[in-house]
Amino acid sequence: MSYRKRIGLLSVLVFLLWSYLAVPSYAEAFSVGTAAKGSAESERTEKLQRLETAAERLYNNMQQGNAPGALEAMEILIDALEGLSFKGLTSVEGIHALAESIMDTRETLARVEVSQDEWTGTSARLRLAVNSLNHREGALWLQYYKVMADNLQSMEKARTGGEPTILRGAFQEFKDRYEVIRSAAIIARDPAEITKFESWLSYVERLSNDKTLDMGALEHALDLGEGMLKELFGRRADEPVFLPITGYDNPWYWSTLIGGWIVLTLSYAGFRKYRANQNVSSVKREEDRYNHYRL
Incomplete structure (x- = not known):
């Protein structure tokens, strides 16, 4: 991470943490009755909606390669953060993940040389992060369960078939998709769940990169991964991951x-x-x- 990016990330993080830990506003501190509390909550809901709208607009502009529109949407998104309280919405780790997504996107926009892949990736991660902040149920990042379960199934098939190249390719797709939803997952989940999942991910990456695959260790790791994936996405423990038919999520x-x-x-x-x-x-x-x- 460059020095400039570190400074930018620190400033955004301090701003968001201040919003998280800030003393309630005058109206919240001195109001009595449920009417004033309801008004404050309504104001926060409105700010969250503006934030999500700005993130959607930013995403659409960056997907289309529209630099002026993307820069304008980014300014609107930053403005929407002002005065927004994050208490009860996410953890400190979630705020850090959101700040990192914002800085990654801003840095991508600031580069002279445009990389459409980077524009697509960073805008998608930020969009999912903001959506996760605003939606406890039915967040967009939860839709990645099926494709990641398919990757896990492909890894299992490659293991049983003794095909290390296919296994490594399936794992890389799995890891890349996790990177897209990572900030959104950190915002929505307990930090301990994220730490456990990422420890498992690092373990499988090490096993899959070995010159000679340890099939026994991989079998055990993929069995653990089924439960890890369900836990991350809030799925039932008895819901199967390894399905007999894959490739059609409709x-x-x-x-x-x-x-x-x-x-x-x-x-x-x-x-x-x-x-x-x-x-x-x-x-x-x-x-x-x-x-x-x-x-």
């Missing part, structure tokens, strides 16, 4: 496919019945004609 796909086969089968059966009726009618007409001539 359940409507299978419903439509099965329904299509049923309709096709019924249509074919109806067509066969129609043809059979036509054949029977034709034979009956021939028989009537033959009996007519006999009489």
